[in-house]
Amino acid sequence: MNEIDIIERIRSRAGRQAMELGIGDDCAIYRPRAGEDLIFTTDQVIEDVHFRASQPAANIGERALARSLSDIAAMGGDPRFCLVALAVPQKRGEKWIGDFYRGLLKLARRTNTALAGGDLAHSEKIYCDVMVCGAVLRGKALRRDGARAGDAIFVSGRLGRPWDRKIVPRLALGKSLVGLATSCIDLSDGLSIDLHRLCVASGVAAEIDRIPVMQGSTLDRALNGGEDYELLFTMPPRHRAPRGTSRIGTMMRADRTRQPGAIRFQGQPVEPRGYDHFSLATGL
């Protein structure tokens, strides 16, 4: 099977519902709908950094898309389409590429994300970069900078997930938070550092009372491990925790004793740790 066949096969399964023009020209064309803002994110997965080549190709493809979809969820967005840049060693061949796309496209279909285009190359190691475009009602995206002192802090699910576990982007939850949450971020690097970032962006500090730890995991991993891909968000205190989420604490005014971004857990200061992002991957 040559390059044109591979592309034809991918194209035939790409789903172009959202697109004015999909795979096959110099650019894909998207026609914005009235009253929507578009949101964009891109995430890399790299062999021997984010995964081993011995993992099933379909899982790698699914994971590559899931990480970017988690960012769309964190903004309260609806995914519209993705562009997939993939570079693979020659020896991997068409079977590997087919399996990779099978995994990716299965999640794409389930989340209504069209595959609008991309780039295919050879390289020594497997490298993939997935850009996702999503849509939100104009001005309604969930941002990091809207938390206020007094807001309650929530997380979805339970934290401390093993790094290779399947990622389920919290798209439905993210959408349900639009108009309710004052801020939101996805937990890709670890609760302590992601909460720190949200607090810095919002100019507040955080008091954490409790953390929902995944069975078999540890408090340290729940606090400082990465790759949970749950949502961390804030709401005014009158709101109840949405289904599947737990209230973990309260936002505090930053003052002379608490810098913006300072976190305490059960009264003790917490250093923002978690992954050393640059040794992995980090959003600009």
Place this chain on the structure above:
Amino acid sequence: MNEIDIIERIRSRAGRQAMELGIGDDCAIYRPRAGEDLIFTTDQVIEDVHFRASQPAANIGERALARSLSDIAAMGGDPRFCLVALAVPQKRGEKWIGDFYRGLLKLARRTNTALAGGDLAHSEKIYCDVMVCGAVLRGKALRRDGARAGDAIFVSGRLGRPWDRKIVPRLALGKSLVGLATSCIDLSDGLSIDLHRLCVASGVAAEIDRIPVMQGSTLDRALNGGEDYELLFTMPPRHRAPRGTSRIGTMMRADRTRQPGAIRFQGQPVEPRGYDHFSLATGL
């Protein structure tokens, strides 16, 4: 300098004129303007495939953006913003990253392209994937599939460029062709194969009379070499060649003697050659 400093420095120079929200959240936010279609492309540049690490980092950064901008030019678009995924070996360090972004951002400023976000990771070899979003008047994008029998065929510039020469994306020309050209493609893989693709998409065949060859190059390289990044386009025969372009031939009706996509040069059949794309990189 740590990761946050690197990102801060990049962010301060990113230019966010086009963006509702730029670098620093889970996603960047773009607010579409009334009456515009958005166009998207992504292109990888990979160490030892598209460049050697011994090349200046600023040139690699510029080239990475220029390749995607050339696709925007080919659709008649105005670039709006880019997302840059970059993975570099640890040993390259902050200086290399700074230089890479300096080169990229210089071209970004010149072409009014905001750097809206991206991803930064470590890897064994340098990988970069640049996604560019551009805008065109609704329904007016230059596509590959609009050429008709009788249309005149044009190229910009002179062909047969050495592969490492600076890429100048033909953005002004592309925009000037909106409403005039019936089809357009950028010459990234070679005239014979890119013209073949355009003909296949449009269901026509091509007769080429002459090819403008760059000084010091050869007809073979002009016909089958890649990396020219000039525009190939068609217009109804009544139009004159726009400044800086040459008429090279005429589109013909496909029939029993000519398949859609068939090309003749001075009466002789031409096989679509050019780069073996999959061994390099190819747009999906």
